[in-house]
Amino acid sequence: MATYEDSLASLDGEIMPALEATIPVTDEGLLRGDGVFEAVRVYEGTPFRLEDHLARLERSATNLRLPVDLEAVRADFWRLLAQAGSDSPPEAVRILVTRGGRRILLTEPLPELPERIRLGSVTYAPTRILDGVKSLSYAANMLARRVAVEAGFDEALLVTPHGRVLEGPTSSVFWVKGGELLTPPLSDHILASITRRLVMEVVEVTERESTLDDLLGADEVFLASSMREVHPVSAVDDRAFDSDAPVTARTAAAVGQRLTQELA
Numbered sequence: 038m039a040t041y042e043d044s045l046a047s048l049d050g051e052i053m054p055a056l057e058a059t060i061p062v063t064d065e066g067l068l069r070g071d072g073v074f075e076a077v078r079v080y081e082g083t084p085f086r087l088e089d090h091l092a093r094l095e096r097s098a099t100n101l102r103l104p105v106d107l108e109a110v111r112a113d114f115w116r117l118l119a120q121a122g123s124d125s126p127p128e129a130v131r132i133l134v135t136r137g138g139r140r141i142l143l144t145e146p147l148p149e150l151p152e153r154i155r156l157g158s159v160t161y162a163p164t165r166i167l168d169g170v171k172s173l174s175y176a177a178n179m180l181a182r183r184v185a186v187e188a189g190f191d192e193a194l195l196v197t198p199h200g201r202v203l204e205g206p207t208s209s210v211f212w213v214k215g216g217e218l219l220t221p222p223l224s225d226h227i228l229a230s231i232t233r234r235l236v237m238e239v240v241e242v243t244e245r246e247s248t249l250d251d252l253l254g255a256d257e258v259f260l261a262s263s264m265r266e267v268h269p270v271s272a273v274d275d276r277a278f279d280s281d282a283p284v285t286a287r288t289a290a291a292v293g294q295r296l297t298q299e300l301a
Contacts, residue, residue, distance in 0.1 A: 040146065044127070047117045047142040050109065055143050066135025070174035073097040073105070075132045076145075078263040082118060082126040083300050085263070087111075089231050090132070097170045098134060105134050110142075117142050129264060133173065147264055153271035153280065154260065156205070157190030158249055160198055163226040171228065178206035192260070194273060200248045201225060208262035209233035211242065212255035213284040218242045232261045232292075239291040249274075257282040259289075267292050 044055035066072035075090040084090075091107055098105040110132060121127050127144030134140055159181040167174065178195075185193035194210065195203040202221055204210050209230045211220045220237075221227055222244040236242060252258060258270035258278060267289035269282055 044144045045121055047113045049140050052120045064135050064137030071136035072173040073134050077130045079127050080300050086231055100170045113142050153269045154191045155272040156192050156194040157185035157188045158196045158274055159184050159193040161195040168226050182206045196249050202247050202252050203227050205260050208260040211259050212252055213257035214255050219245045232263050236261050239295050240288050257285050259285045
């Protein structure tokens with residue numbers, strides 16, 4: 038879990054220690070989760086695909102009918118990185134825009150994650166009206182994670198009441214069957230993840246609607262996100278997966294190579 042003792046915040050362009058940043062309790066971003074956000078991975082002071090994140094932020098805001106000054110957000114981002122300095126550059130920057138009209142950016146450390154992760158399936162019904170919106174209304178995602186942790190797992194796997202596999206609370210899911218790499222289609226109302234797209238750029242992936250039974254019968258499973266990159270899965274519910282996962286390893290290597298190229 039990220040801690041903010043040494044983090045910086047930019048609140049409407051003013052930079053301060055994150056623990057000192059405040060907003061009015063009347064801001065509907067707080068009261069109703071009415072706002073949008075992005076989390077940008079930063080590698081030694083260089084953000085990965087910042088413009089893709091900003092474009093998605095703008096799309097999310099447009100879908101919510103939420104005004105956003107993208108140029109101000111971009112300026113805040115670079116000012117915050119410069120203020121953070123090169124001695125201890127942040128590993129991620131979270132961007133929030135609230136209905137109360139506030140631009141909030143926070144530097145963050147990466148969460149501590151196990152080398153391989155265990156997923157517990159949690160029944161989840163996507164909210165159709167928020168399709169394509171990375172909103173602040175993430176309570177359902179976070180509750181799904183807590184339910185999975187309470188059951189002894191590391192993370193949740195979101196599955197519809199009809200048994201269709203969707204994604205993780207903050208990540209995309211991929212699996213391998215017979216050497217073929219698969220992932221749910223965007224038409225299943227999952228997030229258009231930037232790292233999901235990156236994976237699909239560097240290796241061949243087939244989008245396919247699949248059930249939990251399909252995933253339990255897979256040869257390999259992994260999650261992908263900005264914070265995780267490619268994260269191998271060791272178990273889904275009671276089904277354990279072998280640590281020898283060649284397709285996952287090749288995908289992680291290809292993603293790492295592309296990251297290195299783009300950051301250079």
